[in-house]
Amino acid sequence: MTKCQVPSALIHQIEQELDKEEDELMIFLCRDLAPDLATANLRELLTALNEREKLSLFGLSELLYRIKRFDMLRRILKTEKATVEANLARCPRLISNYRVLMAEINENLEKEEVDSLVFLLRDYVPHMKMGKDKSFIAVVVDLEKLNLVAPNQLDLLEDCFQNIHRIDLIRKIQKYKQEAIMSSVHSQPVYVNALQASLPNLSLIDPLYNSGVSVNQEKTQNRQICESVSCEKQEMFDDQYRMQSQPLGICLIIDCIGNDSYVLEETFRDLGYEVHCFRHLSIDTMDKKLREFARLQKHRNFDSFICILVSRGSPQSVFCTDETFPGFPLERVKKYFTADSCPELLGKPKLFFIQSYIVPENEQGGASLLEVDGNDDSIISNAKTPWKVAIPQVADIFWSQCKVDVSALERSRSSSSYYLRCLAGLLRNPHKRKLSILDIHTELNREVYEWNKTIDPSQQYSLLLQHTLRKKLFLSPT
Structure with missing residues (x-):
């Protein structure tokens, strides 16, 4: 057996x-x-x-x-x-790398784009049965059966992607080809071009005597290929934040209401973040947690940082469980993680998502503002390197704040924030997750304002986005 x-x-x-x-x-x-x-x-x-x-x-x-x-x-x-x-x-x-590549392309194609591919392929396979609802994976399988697509035969797909203006997918294929060629220098080639296909007895490790190419010339060509791959990678990522660390960074969640933290924990953990969640904190305890996480030396090993706050408060502060005016200033939350206070995050994107349940002024308690050291010396003292750099200290911040009247909680104390629910839904959607964070927030705006059309004005959400991002940001490894 x-x-x-x-x-x-x-x-x-x-x-x-x-x-x-x-x-x-x-x-x-x-x-x-x-x-x-x-x-x-x-x-x-x-x-x-x-x-x-x-x-x-x-x-x-x-x-x-x-x-x-x-x-x-x-x-x-x-x-x-x-x-x-x-x-x-x-x-x-x-x-195989080929099947991984096809899966990645599949994830990055919208249904309308697949329909366009199906239409374009009629020029190449007029008798092929192409259903309207066919997936990209099903299309590839059909093309494989006809020997039109294979690990070493991707030109047809490149032509189609050129026609639908998906240059990013062409780059993926070209990167796959180049890496396959480079890896074949010491093994059998994974990818062969049109010339090699017409000369099946030749491989990349054979001296190409018949084509008049010497061994030294071949070595030069291989070195040029390596340099080309390096340059292409550099060009591709110069306008993007690096998101390759494992984990991608720390995600700090402070939920003083208690209705949203569980779905947020799962969402950001699935994205590859090290998630730390704290519920129902007082202002004093929250301040200690913020200071503790700002001091963490392991930020240096990560590529980003995320902070999520859910609390009652005013437009400029959070009350936590104290519900006292004026509360803890939101500006100070941000300051703890800027480059002057947390140099380990210098040049790295720092994202803040704030759900503020606004308490009317006539319902706010007595004044009790937390006293903090204005210079934050205890945090800055952790920096052992003089950070003399050209990057502004307040750069690389993404600040998304949603405000709604506290009465939204009073109607149903177990109800979650529609803003945070939509955010989690977009980040868990494999097609939406491929968008940059700014594009995701645009989708978030659209969903929230569509929601506002259906409810009483006193319960509507108001969104504010401020950012100083210098590059495109994708919340996935790049």
């Missing part, structure tokens, strides 16, 4: 939780592993791979990672996204 590495109950649980698109994508990722099972459903495919000892718990974790089901990694396989990424960096991978 063949020894199976993964319990059948585990395969059943995973297969039951995936939706139709995720099911299709996982089958696509496994196509190379069992070519004889091209028409099998996911359960049959995973079971066959398991029986053939091609599937392991690590392979299963890679599959869930590739389809972005980080929640299932934690709940079912008891592992984290960062752990899987670390294993993928040092262990043999189950899925």
